[in-house]
Amino acid sequence: MQHPHGVQPWGNFLLNGGADIRSTGLGQLRVLSDDLLLTVLGLLPAKVLLSCSATSKALYCFCNHEELWRALTLQEFEGSFRYSGSWQHTYLAAAGLTEPGSQPSCGPLKVQGLYSDILYQPWFCATTPIREEWLERDNLERRSGLSLEDFRQHFELPNRPVVLSDAAKDWPAQKKWTRKYLRKAFKGQAVVAGNYPMAFDDFLAYSDGATDDMPLYLFDCEFAAKAPKLATDYKVPEYFAEDLFGVLGESARPHHRWLIMGPPRSGSSFHKDPNATSAWNAVVRGSKKWILFPPHITPPGVHASADGADVATPVSLVEWLLNFYDAAQRGGVRPLEGVVRAGEVLFVPRGWWHFAINLEETVAVTQNYVSSAGLPAVLAFLKTGRADLVSGCAEADRADLHERFVSALREQRPQVLESC
Known part of the structure; x- marks a missing residue:
């Protein structure tokens, strides 16, 4: 070609x-x-x-x-x-x-x-086609029917990823979240794609025709306010029910939940989740290839500043796969990786580097959370006083987030605060 x-x-x-x-x-x-x-x-x-x-x-x-x-x-x-x-014709x-809607008169x-x-x-x-060797490796641990205690002892406390293969299979969203349903839910509302507000129908038109090496990605933290019925179509898996940032109230806590949607090849380049939180990511439609490295191993091709404020990665996800995937397999610590499909939920522990690429048009829900197990790490992060590293809140609310969080915990969950 x-x-x-x-x-x-x-x-x-x-x-x-x-x-x-x-x-x-x-x-x-x-x-x-x-x-x-x-x-x-x-x-x-x-x-x-x-x-x-x-x-x-x-x-x-x-x-x-x-x-x-x-x-x-x-x-x-x-x-x-x-x-x-094309972007030129779009402009x-x-x-x-x-x-x-017109087409160029010549090629x-x-x-x-x-x-x-x-x-x-x-x-x-x-x-370039997505290569089979990028997809065939699957060393992510997968569990079904996991008890809360087993999840805590074997994954949350040791800070290890796991795919919960049955955690979202009974969500109404699994059957309801078609394009038609989402279009109706977002009627009259703009969604956020590539950090820009965009009509949902326009985002779908872009997704159908996108030829970018790094397509725009719908990543909206206000989807539940814009389309309230979507919030009733799923429930937080029981493993992640404890979210201590909730003591701040919905309006004062950092952003914590997002609707994610994008065409093939869209996704997220290597990063660590904000504020030292852990996360869960549930695929509703489609499939995602995930690659994860433990906190102390910086992925090949990724350059991060000492304080974590700046991270430089290859421009596109496929570019990383082409240039660095093989090197990652030869490293001293190989990544955990696998494909997560509809109905499955990936637990992303705090501090882990992770990369996700959509293999087809994919819709997912993700939330960041703070449990008792992760509270010491979050408090230590917030206590550094680096407001510029705090994410998900208004600039005026970043500097005192640690103080506000500790004060709310002391009032509402003192036993958790005392035990950490």
């Missing part, structure tokens, strides 16, 4: 005789590296970008790079757009420069002799 503009990876340059159109096509811009050139082009307004694309075949390829047009669309229109097959339609121009990993890699990651 060929890049839509004929761009080839840099490794093909010598194989094809060492001739390219970059230098002559870019003129004085040829001194810029590809990533710096894209940074400069990303500063241009759309009409100037279109004009530049007509000056040479090389600039045509750079100026039509999908990542530039995705950034322009999201910066100017946020979530107020209807996806039209033009949203800006009123083409008719909504993209294909060039010969342009080699660029920066242009080629995102397209390759978006189109």
